[in-house]
Amino acid sequence: MKADAIFEGGGVRGFAFVGAVSCMEDRGYEFQRLAGTSAGAIMAALLAAGYNSKELTMLADTDLSRFLDKSIVGSVPLAGAPLSLLLKKGLYRGEQIREKMRELLAAKGKTKFRDVMVEGGSRLKIIASDITRRKIMILPDDLPQYGIDPMEFEIADAVRMSTALPLFYEPVILKYNKPVDAPHENIRRTRFHLCESYIVDGGVMSNFPVWIFDVEGTPRWPTFGFRLVDSTESNCSRGGKGLISYVFDLFAAVTDEDQTAFMRDKDSVRTIFIPTLGIKTTDFDLSPLDAYRLYRSGYESCKKFLGQWDFRDYVSRYGGGLRFAGSGRARE
Numbered sequence: 001m002k003a004d005a006i007f008e009g010g011g012v013r014g015f016a017f018v019g020a021v022s023c024m025e026d027r028g029y030e031f032q033r034l035a036g037t038s039a040g041a042i043m044a045a046l047l048a049a050g051y052n053s054k055e056l057t058m059l060a061d062t063d064l065s066r067f068l069d070k071s072i073v074g075s076v077p078l079a080g081a082p083l084s085l086l087l088k089k090g091l092y093r094g095e096q097i098r099e100k101m102r103e104l105l106a107a108k109g110k111t112k113f114r115d116v117m118v119e120g121g122s123r124l125k126i127i128a129s130d131i132t133r134r135k136i137m138i139l140p141d142d143l144p145q146y147g148i149d150p151m152e153f154e155i156a157d158a159v160r161m162s163t164a165l166p167l168f169y170e171p172v173i174l175k176y177n178k179p180v181d182a183p184h185e186n187i188r189r190t191r192f193h194l195c196e197s198y199i200v201d202g203g204v205m206s207n208f209p210v211w212i213f214d215v216e217g218t219p220r221w222p223t224f225g226f227r228l229v230d231s232t233e234s235n236c237s238r239g240g241k242g243l244i245s246y247v248f249d250l251f252a253a254v255t256d257e258d259q260t261a262f263m264r265d266k267d268s269v270r271t272i273f274i275p276t277l278g279i280k281t282t283d284f285d286l287s288p289l290d291a292y293r294l295y296r297s298g299y300e301s302c303k304k305f306l307g308q309w310d311f312r313d314y315v316s317r318y319g320g321g322l323r324f325a326g327s328g329r330a331r332e
Contacts (some may be wrong), residue, residue: 002221004033004213005047007040009203011165011281012064012226014039015291016274019298020226022053027306032221033118035125035212037202040226041162045101045155048124049110062100064284069096071170089198090170097163101156113140113158114151122150127202128161130153131171136205137161138212146197148175161199168282172199195295210267223312225271226298230278267320274301 002022007017017040024031036044046056071093074084083089105111116124128137139158140150161172177192202209210225233248279290 001029002032003029004223005031006210006225007036008208008227009038009040010288011039012283013228013276013279016057016294018053019041019295020302023299023302025053035121035180037127037207038163041126041159045159048116049105049108067096085222088170092169094169098156098160101159113153125212126158126162127206129202129204130197130201132197139161162202164200166200174199227271227273228276230276272302272305274298294305
């Protein structure tokens with residue numbers, strides 16, 4: 001059975017997606033198009049490259065502390081953190097995420113968006129946020145706006161953008177030339193102005209883009225959303241007074257906004273909600289046991305969902321809205 005999939009952001013809790021994907025595979029589903037934000041972008045990219053759930057369980061053996069990669073400035077004793085925030089706009093570089101993704105994608109021979117093209121469009125969509133232009137950025141679709149060939153753009157670079165949690169990881173600075181028509185000796189010539197955009201975590205603009213493949217019409221197959229849910233208290237309410245606790249509570253407030261309560265019914269009924277068992281986004285010391293707990297939470301949540309899912313009933317109740325949109329921007 002065919003289906004499209006959208007994965008929410010959620011840091012290390014993204015291990016739960018592996019369990020959910022395993023359940024989908026056991027039920028015979030094959031993902032056609034995939035999209036994701038932040039940790040969800042990692043999952044979507046690896047699935048688009050050809051990884052299956054069994055192969056993805058290897059991620060549980062990854063030393064997550066490697067992703068806390070400080071810059072030279074950030075490594076200065078005592079003053080490192082404030083200096084890094086002031087000069088680099090992030091506590092950590094985030095480059096180890098890019099390098100790990102390059103390694104994993106290269107192993108499958110799928111390093112650029114041209115490698116995941118289907119029917120003239122990318123089967124992979126990665127969400128980032130251009131805070132300079134104050135708009136959502138869908139990769140690779142929006143890259144021509146920056147004068148960049150989307151087919152030659154590295155998927156690992158897109159994932160790095162999508163995972164750039166504000167203040168935690170350094171933003172990606174995207175430099176591009178913007179054409180400007182300027183008169184010269186009565187002849188209009190096109191000149192270029194060098195511009196910079198600060199690109200950060202996609203969750204700032206859209207942490208759960210379940211709409212991304214929607215168009216009007218009768219759907220060919222369903223789109224499933226995979227969303228992490230957490231009923232635990234904030235870091236600050238549990239006594240966390242440090243900068244990192246504040247940053248993550250701030251980001252959670254911006255991206256969540258109790259979104260589940262405001263989701264359209266047609267979106268919530270096609271979404272698999274996965275409890276994160278009190279595990280926090282930045283638990284980079286995640287134990288093998290907690291990784292397994294997340295995996296089981298994903299598997300069991302998906303199993304329960306599929307036991308009640310009826311695609312024909314969904315279509316009869318809500319009409320279309322699940323078929324692939326070539327631009328990746330169609331909404332209902």
